[in-house]
Amino acid sequence: MVIAKFAVGRETLGLAVPPFTQHAISVSLPTWKDNVGYEEGEKRVVDSMVSGYPRFFIHPSIQKLANICEQKFGVKGEKCLLCLSKKIADQCRTFIVGRAALAATPAHVRLVQYVICPEDSSSSQTRVELHIVFFPVNISPIAKQFWQHTGLGISSRFAEYCLFLLPGQDKQSPHSPPGSPTLPRSPSNKYYLVKLPAAWIPSGDVSHLSNAIMSPDMLHKDQSTYLEERYGRNLPLRAAAFAKCALRRRIAGVLVRDNMQDGPQGPCAGTQDVEIGPSNRGVQDVGEDDVFLFPTGMAAIWNAHQLCLRARPPAKCVCFGFPYIDTLKVLEKWGQGVYFFGHGLGSDIDTLESLLEQESAIDPTKPPILALFTEFPSNPLLRSPDIHRLKALANKYDFLVVVDDTVGNFVNVEVLPYADIVVTSLSKVFSGDANAMGGSLVINPEGRHYVALKSHMATYEDTYFDEDALFMERNSRDFTERVRAIDDNAQAICAFLRSRSTAEGVPSAVIKEVFYPKYTTPINYLRCKLPQGGYGGLFSLTFTSLAASEAFFDALPCQKGPSLGTNFTLACPYTILAHYTELDWAAQYGIEEGLVRISVGMEEKDLLLHSFNLALKAAEASAK
Template sequence: MACSLGAAVPPFAPHAISVSLPTWQDNVDYEEGEKRVVDAMVSGYPRFFIHLGIQKLARQCRQKFGSSGEDCMLFPSRKIAENCRSFMIDRAHAQGIDIPIRLVQHVIHPNNGSSNSPSIELHIVLFPENQFSLAKQFWQHTGLGVSSRLAERCLIMLQDQEQLPTSMASPRIPGKSGNKHYSAKPPRESQVENAVDDLEDATYLEERYGRNLPQDAAASAKRAMKRRIAGVLVRDSPSDWSQAGKQDAEVGPSTRGVHEVSEDDVYLYPTGMAAIWNAHQLALHVRPPTKSICFGFPYTDTLKILEKWGPGCDFLGNGLDKDIDELEQILERESAQRPGQPPILALFTEFPSNPLLRCANLPRLRALADKYDFLIVVDDTIGNLVNVEVLPYSDIVVSSLSKIFSGDANVMGGSLVLNPRGKHYASLKQHITNNFEDTYFNEDAIYMERNSRDFARRIRAIDENTEVVCDFLRSHSLASSSPPENTVIKEVFYPKYTTTEHYNKCKVSEDAGFGGLFSLTFVTAEAARAFFDALPCYKGPSLGSNFTLACPYTILAHYMERDWAAKYGIEEGLVRVSVGMEDRQTLLEDFGKALAAAQATSTSSTSYVV
């Protein structure tokens, strides 16, 4: 599937959450900050690439409120802006640096006074421009920045203002040290102008043809999503979606494995990472603050959250049963040192993990949590609530709705669910009720509600496609009972083959699938590159889309720490694939072409992947 370097994925989507990096070298050059790649990008994953509309709005805010030498970040609430300021001050202080940071509240009113377009509050964090990378860390790790739809709505309200000169573009942070995701490059002015679409026309079309709820129905859209996530809707299908968010919709006991769960136990956030950050903050406020445990190799920012906020964490990166043995030793040691106090704050784990698709032994972890009195937080994004039910073993379940719940890869969102049967439910519930602020932008919620109406049907179709593809690839791998002589695939990581017994304990039913994500490792670096480059699908960050999406995961997520990642089995040549809803035979032919390209390297290559 052709898509040019730097183009939005999906194509022609002004709020696409991925970007085309079609070759292995494109991904390497992106991480290296090469001009040919960075200049071509008009999109990117929203926590790493600041949307062009957000950049334009930030320039206007900087011109209006900033001083010479200042840059800024935009947030939807004062509390989040204050958290950003605190993070920056604390991190700078640890380096012996004092930085001045100012907060400004900016209320933008609609030009026409329409009640359908309420005023929007922006909270601006102004800081020295040479500290942009530090502010970007907060943006990336927490996922709490303003959304692209919120920014573009503000720009519509401000459309009568003069256009800013190109020289006001955000400066690039020089140098190649540190994580490239924390740096930024100013877009060409023409790119910014082209990216800011006429949202009034788009909104009209979506509502006129019945795809979206009207803009003033955001509360109903959020209620419908919370009911879907809680599993309480008696009837919920695309044909009667308009009923899902109504006050009198028919609801029943939850299907999430804990019947008592209600929509009131579900909290929506602007991103999945925001849900994880808030889960950690919730634990820190409710329980005695001490170290957490990160169990299994997680998506990169989960570990960064546990390391950079609070007392830190211990990392048990393999996530296997032998790591639970080590966990027990940690718990016993900490309990002996601090009698009467919980030995750890909380254990965070993914089910399955990204990218090795490993599943923790949740029943065993739950027994330890009950014995030693700590919280369990499970991210079920990859397993998803149609396939697995992890809530009975968890105190908190978090998920990225941006993935398969949405499927269209054009809107961000996250959820947090409390387990009403959990020992600490009352204290968790009281704190979150008293302190929760809804910063999920209404227009994002409306798009997410539309996308999620048929998520169960889509998941089942993707499950079936993925299992067929994985069976085909594994039969051509060294893990096969009779591998072909010229095999170049070392291993296929997929819950059907990876810690299967733990996955099966949490399957919703015997016929539930194994999800839409898998990873591959290869016997040589050349084979990995050839496979990736020849695979005819979209290539870029993210997962859980209705279309197949692949990336060289270690290059994209851990380029600056490849040796460290390799210690936990995350090989440099690992390719991660999120399977979509394409025709199954076409998918098999596409993966067959990629496999043939990889096998063609086997006679001429002796450079093995580390």
Template structure:
């Protein structure tokens, strides 16, 4: 499967993908315009990252629900279950109470069934009912509701919305139109919280972008029914009725218990498949220790709720500079958070001092849980998990590790963690057409019994079946893709670092540094990297598919990004190379502040794909020459 490069602002990445999870922002100026709400950019967008941009199908369905159930111009948020709707209401009430206000919030259950459409002269044999839980509130409180949608990651998926629209009576669907795009600007909040045997997909091209296409309201020419038919007809997807088996296959894949996973294809969820000890570094892990979620953030949010529900109340710790929403979750739910933004040994020393001091004044554990990424996004720093585990054992708190960037093909993190979370939307999927997340419990950890008991009583499967079907299909060749992406990324990073100040390159030097686990806190990464010679794994783990570049001048940074002939937009872990001015997108309202943690506003983050390596090197050489030309030009002007 290949993905062409799109240079059309606001269209889906990959192109012509109705449920794409990235959007084309091809120039530095476009990314700034997105953050500033520039009309030129916002009006061009027909899709976006699902937690920040409400999909057109969801907007249309929400508009129908508002017309049917709303009063006095109420807006709504659509949730997949009653519990999620109640969690949304509780969040909104709590945050508004802190601000000294109250909000009238209503919950409505709406069940859409095929007979609703049949009663209007149309038939949808075989379709299942769709249950929606609608959170209604005054229109001016929509920004607060968006926070729940973004941070908790548990709103309905676009596929669920399309299923509901497909079985609603035609007259209702056709009468309702979604509000104009500028009325629902992508969900970017002003980020001030810190300061407070499948084969590998064929190589896509990077050098010949397609002719520009005028974006339309519908970004794909293939209808939902036709798309589902094609996926099932040619054996790529299981039928939707097999969703339970698809989820079981993914849980086994993530647990590392499938023997010869590459040869199971669509049968990994069957009852007669061969199961063995886990390859995750803790042999006792089973599929029953793995829990699936609709997004990676939902897994992180749920890990925090799990900690809050099983351990004595205390602040959490966020160790290292994290993905932005992780810290928001720790701050906005529960007692708060201690933030150690560098994630280096000096922060470990400070954390140890805090723990010792807090332990002297209370008989309860000094902190609730420590959340960290391995490695971190976007600086690719890896924490010292050995020392963190020792502190957790001494002071009795949980460790939650986000393994999204490294992934369990490359590293063994579970031995050091109580809980491991991951965004399956990234390289586990690779195709950038579906969201998902996972949470894994370590059966060897001290608090496993109470964690497992809590999950047995409280876990709710709200992962939409059709999304699970797509995710399972995408993940079948996960390991093969990881190894290919590892090799591509290391070759690119070696090439770029040789032309950087960090490696002593001579003028005109455009690259300041290359952030990549091979050079960023390498001793901590190597301690967890899988070595075939000392484990049961057939191959060594690599350094993952993500790296970041900083530049010697702002002009060089912009020139490199604009000249790089690859897809550009949010997300990472795609089978195709994807670039982003990450700091602009994640921290635009706090650029001065993030610099104190070594996060350069001109940083460019690269997620490497499966393209031919020669093509990749040529593409990056082209962009590097543009950056070096920008350096020369600035020197002449001086």
């Protein structure tokens, strides 16, 4: 079966990435100018958006459901956010009220519980509870911060399920089988264009990849369905409990043989008779009961911080290394505040140790900080902290260590022995298909505060929507094999690009630096690298001029959009997207305006190398 390659040219602006994917988690921003236009709210770009990263762009199905709720329960001048539980709705209201007060715009925020039942009482569909947070429209930007920072909003699949249950709504997309894609009704719709199959493209030249197009009618029905459902078609929602069990076991590393088949009840890896052994995560006693699932990676981070706040005496946190932006926002806006060590280098550990000594001298009866949050390696500079030294400080000064291993991933690195909590965005390479969100939190049973942390997780609330879990379980079955292929591709591409950089002493090079764990703080990375592990699929590039950055990005024939860890290569001008309103601040920590971040996929290595060579030639031409 030949799978079509998708268009990556200018005509894809604002479309779902991957294409034809109803619940895609990225969006096509194919040129540097498009990314700047997105950040500046340019009408040309905004009006083209039919998709986006879920915490920043509210999916059309969620918008539709919110509009129905506003019409049904709202009053004039109100907007709403939709939550999966009363607990989350309460947390949302507390945040909005608090932040509005800080902004000197006190606001009344109210909650509505909406129980949606199937029209047919004999239906196998189950009722759902929707918790609606209403607030004045003028504080919508504050309310959206909760949605963005916590990752606790409802998913697009949950919204579609609610819409299906509501009387009078379109019943053409029932979730049986779940996730059936909605294809365009008009074959002339430019939003749904795909590339000619790779087999039809001459191997010697890929410069015209974005020009070869065919309409949806040229796709076989089974192919178009495959694009959204992957392997997950016809999975009943009743199998969700087995899917979640399989996910927890996979993440805990306790499956002796990860059975990739489905049985009568659901995924075999989640059944009682599957063979379980000691964990391969570096801490043998880790079990599936130490793994907790969340609807997004940010929800896992936010809940890890909340867990620290509940389990330990109040104090500031430390953010060590330059993190993904919302991690820092969580530490700033909840709890006692944060000390930020943005470079994440050895000299920062020296400064941190001095801080810990000073704080301990002030009050020896309590830990100087609550917890240290760090990424291994960091996004986007791929720096790996000296996690051994950080752990030694944690033991000495009695604080928690929370490590985000999303970029490194547990196929490549072993960080759990050095952390009290490990958080992971499952939406990234663990899924790979970029069509489902998810996050995990793992508590280390050998950690000093395991008993306290575990006891406070007794109030854990499973808000991971069943259908999202079904897709995540299916997507992740070949996780290890995909990581190996991606690692191999990334290492070859980085070797090629670094050989053309000023970092390697090439005087006329337009590439300044290749940020990749093999070259960036390699000693720290190697200490945690598994024997069969690689260096991951993410790297970043800086250039000798902004013009070279733009030329390279625009010429690179791959998908362009936010997110990472996809099975296909995905590029973005990271600093423009993440820090456009704070470029000078980011530059202090080495995050240059012209930085381009690449998430390498599973394409043929030779084709990838040829594509990056084309982009490099364009960058070199811009310099001349």
